[in-house]
Amino acid sequence: MKIVILLGAPGSGKGTVAARLVAADATLKHVSSGDLLRDAVKRQTPAGVEAEGFMKRGELVPDTIIAQMIGDLMKGIQGECTLLLDGFPRTVVQAEILDKTIAGCGAELSCAVLLDVADEVLVERIAGRRGCPKCGAGYHIKNLPPKVEGICDVCGAELITRKDDNPETVKNRLAVYKSQTMPLIDFYKGRGQLREVAGVGAIDEIVTRVKQALA
Numbered sequence: 001m002k003i004v005i006l007l008g009a010p011g012s013g014k015g016t017v018a019a020r021l022v023a024a025d026a027t028l029k030h031v032s033s034g035d036l037l038r039d040a041v042k043r044q045t046p047a048g049v050e051a052e053g054f055m056k057r058g059e060l061v062p063d064t065i066i067a068q069m070i071g072d073l074m075k076g077i078q079g080e081c082t083l084l085l086d087g088f089p090r091t092v093v094q095a096e097i098l099d100k101t102i103a104g105c106g107a108e109l110s111c112a113v114l115l116d117v118a119d120e121v122l123v124e125r126i127a128g129r130r131g132c133p134k135c136g137a138g139y140h141i142k143n144l145p146p147k148v149e150g151i152c153d154v155c156g157a158e159l160i161t162r163k164d165d166n167p168e169t170v171k172n173r174l175a176v177y178k179s180q181t182m183p184l185i186d187f188y189k190g191r192g193q194l195r196e197v198a199g200v201g202a203i204d205e206i207v208t209r210v211k212q213a214l215a
């Protein structure tokens with residue numbers, strides 16, 4: 001089994017790219033750490049039960065428990081498979097824990113793919129998002145505008161911006177991402193495992209570049 005780590009800032013399009021890759025290749029599996037955590041809690045696996053305890057106390061789930069969930073997942077997979085890890089690791093400490101989990105499962109870390117997108121583009125992408133509070137439809141003022149400005153095409157409700165998507169909040173989220181992830185990028189670069197891919201342009205072009213980086 002092979003492991004590929006997906007790295008990219010909020011708004012870099014990691015999730016979209018991963019979905020496209022998985023749809024085109026049955027040996028690829030997209031593993032978002034958030035989904036993994038929710039699933040383990042729901043199924044009440046030993047790691048899930050432990051994680052739930054931390055969550056109920058309002059505490060962060062320790063890195064080792066997330067790594068255990070990834071290990072459990074790897075052990076449950078038969079045959080040829082490449083896991084695209086999304087959301088873990090985010091820090092060098094997590095990367096070191098993950099290394100041990102991967103070795104313990106007899107798997108191999110292929111590379112870390114970084115979707116590179118300039119800050120101005122990230123801010124524009126995220127700050128342009130609008131959502132319908134009534135039916136949940138999503139829009140973007142530039143890339144996917146509603147027919148009438150500020151109004152939901154589907155149900156006619158007034159569109160809103162999520163608090164997290166305000167330009168100021170976005171800048172803070174990017175600053176947090178950078179302070180955590182820059183050392184992680186250097187960590188993989190130092191081991192010759194970093195593949196940098198330009199995350200701009202048409203989605204098809206981005207997906208093609210990521211495929212080339214994985215080949």
Ligand SMILES: [Zn+2]
Binds near residue numbers: 132137157
């Ligand atoms: Zn609506």
